[in-house]
Amino acid sequence: ISSMFVPEPVMSLAVKPKKSTMQNAFGKALGKFTKEDPTLRVKVDPETKETILSGMGELHLEVYIERMNREYGVECVTGQPNV
Numbered sequence: 299i300s301s302m303f304v305p306e307p308v309m310s311l312a313v314k315p316k317k318s319t320m321q322n323a324f325g326k327a328l329g330k331f332t333k334e335d336p337t338l339r340v341k342v343d344p345e346t347k348e349t350i351l352s353g354m355g356e357l358h359l360e361v362y363i364e365r366m367n368r369e370y371g372v373e374c375v376t377g378q379p380n381v
Contacts, residue, residue: 302336304336304337305337305354307337307338307339307352307353307354308353308354308355309352309353309354309355309356309358309359310350310351310352310379311350311351311352311359311363311376311377311378311379312346312348312349312350312351312376312377312378312379312380313349313350313351313363313374313375313376314348314349314374314375315372315373315374315375316372316373316374316375317373320371320372320373323370323371323372324366324370324372324374326370327365327366327369327370327372328340328349328351328366331362331365331366335362337353337354337358338351338352338353338358338362339351339352339353340352343379343380346379346380348379348380350379351363359376363376
């Protein structure tokens, strides 16, 4: 069986839970989403400590942010990653 081609992400957002009490659910959601979708990537920037969500475009990322709210009760604050 050949491995599946996974394209590189084209868009990234800095994302964090609105309340620090949501951090556990935030981590669980990101873990589940990255397992089910290989085109969704998550990393923590070592300098800014921001969680960076990367994917195939704005709609792709919006869907996961909305799912986090709907399925895990985690409201997110998003913005452009600091460089």
